[in-house]
Amino acid sequence: MNRNQKRASFAPFRTALLFSALLGAASALPLKAAQSANAPPPSFEVASIKKHPPDSGLTKRGVGIPDSPDVGQFRAPAVTAKALIAAAYDVKEFQISGGPSWIDSELWDIDAKVEDSLAGQLEKLPRRQQEAQRALMLRSLLADRFKLQVARSSKQASVLALVLAKGGPKLREVPAFDPKAPRPSTPYLAQTPRGTAREVPPGAALMMMNLGRATMTANAQPIGALVDMLSTHLGKPVIDQTGLEGTYQFTLQFAPQGGAGPDGMPLPPGPPPDPSVPSLFTALQEQLGLKLESMKGPIEIIAIDHIEEPSQN
Numbered sequence: 001m002n003r004n005q006k007r008a009s010f011a012p013f014r015t016a017l018l019f020s021a022l023l024g025a026a027s028a029l030p031l032k033a034a035q036s037a038n039a040p041p042p043s044f045e046v047a048s049i050k051k052h053p054p055d056s057g058l059t060k061r062g063v064g065i066p067d068s069p070d071v072g073q074f075r076a077p078a079v080t081a082k083a084l085i086a087a088a089y090d091v092k093e094f095q096i097s098g099g100p101s102w103i104d105s106e107l108w109d110i111d112a113k114v115e116d117s118l119a120g121q122l123e124k125l126p127r128r129q130q131e132a133q134r135a136l137m138l139r140s141l142l143a144d145r146f147k148l149q150v151a152r153s154s155k156q157a158s159v160l161a162l163v164l165a166k167g168g169p170k171l172r173e174v175p176a177f178d179p180k181a182p183r184p185s186t187p188y189l190a191q192t193p194r195g196t197a198r199e200v201p202p203g204a205a206l207m208m209m210n211l212g213r214a215t216m217t218a219n220a221q222p223i224g225a226l227v228d229m230l231s232t233h234l235g236k237p238v239i240d241q242t243g244l245e246g247t248y249q250f251t252l253q254f255a256p257q258g259g260a261g262p263d264g265m266p267l268p269p270g271p272p273p274d275p276s277v278p279s280l281f282t283a284l285q286e287q288l289g290l291k292l293e294s295m296k297g298p299i300e301i302i303a304i305d306h307i308e309e310p311s312q313n
Helices: 081-088 116-123 127-145 223-234 280-288
Strands: 046-051 073-079 108-113 149-164 172-174 188-191 197-200 204-210 213-221 238-240 247-254 290-306
Touching (some): 046 127, 073 081, 081 127, 116 127, 188 213, 188 247, 197 213, 213 223, 223 247, 223 280, 247 280
Antiparallel strands (some): 046 108, 149 290, 172 247
16 A cells, blocks of 8 residues: 555544644654664653543544644544554554454543654654654553554455546646745635635645535645545545556545544434535546555554553553
8 A cells, every 4th residue: 555645633523634644654764863773662751641531522533643733742632542553553443453342432631742852853854754753652652551562464355446547547746745845826725515615735635524525635645645535434445556656636525425534433424415426436537537446455454462451640
């Protein structure tokens, strides 16, 4: 699977969200302080873990973890252990097996801080590497506080392959996102489900649901961003077989039929699909020149060998 893809941040139904990267932790470039093969993985300096108070109005978060502009802080309210494991190992929740039932039901409030000198090093890294290092810190947190032990493997399973449709892609290729470059004078505008234009900044992917329709859009993103959003919504493994290697602008509108919302959780009851909006599979071909095909392929599995409820502090 193309690993240059964005991981979904949490947002409730009928809201928009920016997808932030939790990419390729295993392939991330290491920090100078951790270049030795025998050096311990990066970790948070301090971390507070408390059970989320009941009846707070927050529902549990899906696979996405809230993003923070401060690389030295990590805060995740109402998060499940399974969501943390998915973020730490860059997988979807359906790729996690085993473990007690509480990993998908108990909610935790997590507030962690990175040591100042490490935060300074992180600030000098590109965003993707910052978030890959954060994934490694989450692994350390899970091992230390949840006593997590996992086994990684792969298996052949039914997957959906994203491929080119007849006639070729209908994506607009744009330059890769440079966070140091000035913002373009003409922003990319995507039509929201309410029919109003929403600015999509470079380097962002956006998923919105409202009024019986869904919108996936991205600006200066690799095709992996679309692959990830499709996998999250469908709750199935999606692999990239398009051969597209650039960065693109695209907007995809379709009628959701079951599936999950931006946070990876099943969609709550809502208005019926808009009959004027095509299905996801039709929209992919008509709007983006792509299609999904069923096939067998390898998917990564994270098997939980051991996990404990953490002591609260």
